[in-house]
Structures are given as C-alpha cells and as structure tokens.
Amino acid sequence: MKTQLNTAKWIAFFRHNQHNRVEPRWDAPIKVLPEARLLLEQSLKEFQLGDGGGPASLIAWNVMKYRKSQPGLDEVIDLWFEEEKEHSRLLGGLLLRFGVIPIEDHWSFSLFCFLRKVLGVKFELQILTLTELSSTAYYWLLLRHCEDPAVRDVCSLILRDEAGHVAFQNDRLHCSGTPGKGLKRLLWRAQFLLSGSVAAMVLWISHGKCLRTMGVTTARFYHEAWRQFGRFMFKLDVRAKQEERSQVTGSALERTMAASA
Numbered sequence: 200m201k202t203q204l205n206t207a208k209w210i211a212f213f214r215h216n217q218h219n220r221v222e223p224r225w226d227a228p229i230k231v232l233p234e235a236r237l238l239l240e241q242s243l244k245e246f247q248l249g250d251g252g253g254p255a256s257l258i259a260w261n262v263m264k265y266r267k268s269q270p271g272l273d274e275v276i277d278l279w280f281e282e283e284k285e286h287s288r289l290l291g292g293l294l295l296r297f298g299v300i301p302i303e304d305h306w307s308f309s310l311f312c313f314l315r316k317v318l319g320v321k322f323e324l325q326i327l328t329l330t331e332l333s334s335t336a337y338y339w340l341l342l343r344h345c346e347d348p349a350v351r352d353v354c355s356l357i358l359r360d361e362a363g364h365v366a367f368q369n370d371r372l373h374c375s376g377t378p379g380k381g382l383k384r385l386l387w388r389a390q391f392l393l394s395g396s397v398a399a400m401v402l403w404i405s406h407g408k409c410l411r412t413m414g415v416t417t418a419r420f421y422h423e424a425w426r427q428f429g430r431f432m433f434k435l436d437v438r439a440k441q442e443e444r445s446q447v448t449g450s451a452l453e454r455t456m457a458a459s460a
C-alpha cells in the first residue's frame with residue numbers, strides 16, 4: 200500500500216546530520232603500503248568523481264514530476280545531494296593529500312549518467328540505491344584494511360552519511376508500496392538482487408585491484424555487498440509485514456465496533 204513519505208522527518212534528519220562533523224586528519228603522516236599507493240589513488244580519483252562529483256542531483260528526464268510529487272520532497276532530495284557533494288569534497292581532500300590531480304570525466308561515469316538520464320527517475324533512484332549499498336561495502340572494507348588516518352576518517356564520515364541515505368531509500372521504497380506481495384514481491388527481490396550484483400561487479404572490476412593489495416579477497420567483497428543488499432531487503436520486508444499486521448488489526452477492530460453498534 201502506498202503512503203506519503205514523511206518529508207519533514209527527513210528534512211530534520213539531514214539538517215541534524217550537518218552538525219558535529221570533525222575534519223579528517225589531513226596532516227597526519229601518510230600510512231599506505233607502497234604497493235597499494237598508486238591503485239588507491241586511482242580508485243579515489245574515480246570515487247571522487249562518482250560519489251558527489253559531476254551533476255550531484257537527480258538527472259532523469261522526468262525528475263521534475265517526481266520532485267514535485269509531494270510537499271517537502273524537493274528539499275529532502277537537495278539535502279541528500281548536499282551530502283553527496285560533501286563526499287566528493289572529502290575524497291578531493293584525500294587526492295590533495297596524496298598530490299593527485301582529480302579527474303573530470305571517466306567513461307564509466309558518463310555511461311552511468313547517461314543511463315540515469317534516459318531511463319527515468321524510478322530507474323535512477325534504484326541505481327543510486329544499489330550504488331550506495333555497494334559503495335558502503337567498499338568504504339567499509341577500506342576503513343578496515345587501510346591504515347592511513349585521513350582515509351579512515353573520510354570513510355567513517357561517508358559511512359555515517361550513507362547509513363542515513365540507505366535508511367532514506369528504504370523508507371522511500373516502503374512508502375511507494377514496494378516490494379508488494381506474492382509473486383510481485385519475489386520478482387521485485389530477484390531484479391533488485393540481480394541489479395545489485397551487477398553494480399557490485401562493476402565496482403569490483405574497477406576497484407578490486409586496489410582493495411586486493413590491502414588484503415581484501417573477491418569473496419570478502421561480495422559477501423559484504425550482499426550483506427548490505429540482504430539487510431536492506433530484510434528491513435523492507437519487516438516494515439511491510441508490520442503494516443500488514445496493523446491493517447489486519449485495524450479491520451478486525453472496525454468489524455467488532457460495527458457488530459457492537
């Protein structure tokens with residue numbers, strides 16, 4: 200069942216998250232294994248462009264209709280993308296620390312933006328959700344396996360924001376009536392997992408070499424990515440069941456009241 204997203208709650212949430220942010224330790228001595236340095240720099244360059252670089256907004260051809268679909272949604276989306284822009288700034292700080300010039304374009308980012316533009320806002324929101332879940336796996340593994348203090352601080356800040364983004368996407372999907380019931384629900388889950396696996400595969404192809412030099416195996420990365428997808432779907436299911444139960448209780452109560460009237 201479709202319900203309205205509580206935009207006031209999300210506006211307050213994103214505004215609150217703008218406070219108490221400590222700058223990473225930019226001046227701390229660099230602690231990256233020599234064999235990992237070049238690959239890490241390349242990986243960070245691509246993430247700096249992909250995570251909040253570029254347009255940093257919803258760009259689908261039909262986005263205006265979605266943005267105006269309910270009061271407050273426009274502001275929620277802007278606040279969400281403000282945080283994405285901040286991720287690009289933080290990653291840019293790491294590039295500066297390593298003496299690396301940022302990139303302004305990459306074929307994979309251009310393709311990503313093209314697909315978001317032409318396939319419509321529903322697809323764009325799904326692809327962004329899956330990218331956020333896969334990136335969470337990347338930042339989480341980088342946090343655990345890279346000893347550099349500034350890299351770790353940046354990962355911690357981004358992970359804090361992405362946890363909020365993922366919760367927002369979950370709420371947004373729940374309110375839009377996803378994942379439905381029965382076969383519809385099964386099909387939705389299958390396409391979500393399949394698209395998620397493609398997103399994770401693309402990420403691993405581009406950034407796996409970097410993570411591998413830090414001791415992250417292919418199995419470990421996919422385990423983490425699927426853990427993120429699984430947790431996301433589990434939370435959606437729990438909320439859908441809670442709503443079903445409250446509907447059943449509500450209609451039973453209505454029947455009892457009608458019978459006693």
Ligand SMILES: [Fe+2]
Nearest residue numbers: 250251283286
């Ligand atoms: Fe981000």
Ligand SMILES: [Fe+2]
Nearest residue numbers: 283331361364
């Ligand atoms: Fe995000």
